[in-house]
Amino acid sequence: MKLKHFLHNRTALAGLTITTLFLLAVFFGPMLSKWSSNQHDFMNALQAPSWAHPFGTDSLGRDVITRVLEGARISLLISVSGVFAAMVLGITAGLYSGFHGGWMDVIVMRVVDLLFAFPAFVLALFLMVALGYGVTNVALAIMLVYLPIFARITRNMTETVRNDAYVQAAQVMGQGTPRILFREILPNISAPILVQATIAVAFGIVIESGLSFIGLGVQPPTPSLGVIMADGQEYFRRSPWVLTLSGLSVTVALLGLNLLGDGIRDLSDPRLKVRE
Template sequence: MIPVLKRLAANKTALTGAIISVLVAFAVVFGPMISPYDGDSMDVMAMLAPPSLAHPFGTDTMGRDVLTRVLYGARLSLLISISGVGVAAVLGSMIGLFIAYRPGFFSNVLMKASDLLFSFPSFVLALFLMVVLGYGVFNVALAIALIYLPIFVRLARNLAQLIVMEPWVQAAKLFGQPTHSILLRELLPNALSPLLVQATIGVAFGIVIEAGVSFLGLGVQPPAPSLGLVMSDGREYFNTAPWVLTMTGLAISIALLGLNLLGDGLRDLTDPKLKERLS
């Protein structure tokens, strides 16, 4: 544990990303409990109040505290993103490893299906999936999973193709280890570093996808909180109260910055060459 912390402290990118991510996670988890306001409580005497000590992000047209609504919305958006990317990472990684280890007709079919999904721009595919699947929290998470599934399939396959011919993999095959054992014990650990980086970055862009589709009214629906819904409300009166949209966008940007820096730092920390230089 101590060597990991030393490498983390030595890597400024990883340390900065970890600090920002921890602060954001703390705010998302405990912020709504600490806030003196409720996400849906209205104050007609404080409608469209600009940012102040009482309301750091200002209030909306119903007098609701924007910061509190952002914290509630971030909690749901983060949960949706982690769920969708997590499913895509686990399923996509195993499919990619299997394709590399057992090439054949079935593997080619899986790869062609993955390429078909990968050929669509991410946000265009998200909009299409939301129209097909329908609205709601579960369907947004499912759409994110389907968007990132081919990314993990291709990444895991490319990594495994470099590992599958290594002597220890061939030895495990000669000793009669079953396919699932080779995939989990020989291929996956050696491909884990880039997959973790992609998962971290995927969570960041999953938040963007959720916010985007909800902003357009195709994702999470009221009264459930969502960053996209908060921004959508602020769009209607941006000229008179720009803080609702801008403060929410700033909060999303800070969260994305932390996750992206953390992803880059994880890549460096799990790089064997970097480990040797820092050891």
């Protein structure tokens, strides 16, 4: 994927721009605010947007925009952590399964099929009930949801290229299996994995928000988008800005990451690449 191709792809460029602005806001925004995410001001609870609080305050008088930016950062980090763990385990299992086949492939694919038998959110709920609440367990739930997806994609792509000339040449040269898998095969099948990673991070934020919204994920007073939305929905009729801004943050994250994923997919498709 060349830089000039990326710059000519409007979808990828729009996704990168939105994602970059979102990242800058959630990582640097709270540092620029004069309020902290858990700074209470009971005398100004549920205040409408003003110069002091551009997006109002919540039920405990906390600045909404500071809290949403901090919560979005936490939600994003939880999602990225879970997806990264799923990628490491899923890609490794998929590479060995697709390359060697046989009993290893049977075992890996049966485990993947078992995990696929459960809807994603139900699988996440099961893990939260089994392990308990907290940031770490939400990340583990996201990992469990996306591990079989990365394993299956990697296995299928490895199976299609394991007999290609460059793989056979590496074997003839005496390269070990790990080197062949991670230095020869993985770079050549990375495009669909990267596309899936962007989508997984986006919907990992949705999973975290959903679990925390129903009280099974991140617990107050730690801010996350789900915790903020749960607080905001209780006072939505009186103070809609709390729920609206947190919901908008999820929408922006999903939009940016999905557009970025679509752009990477287009650039990796030989039929859609920009011709030199």
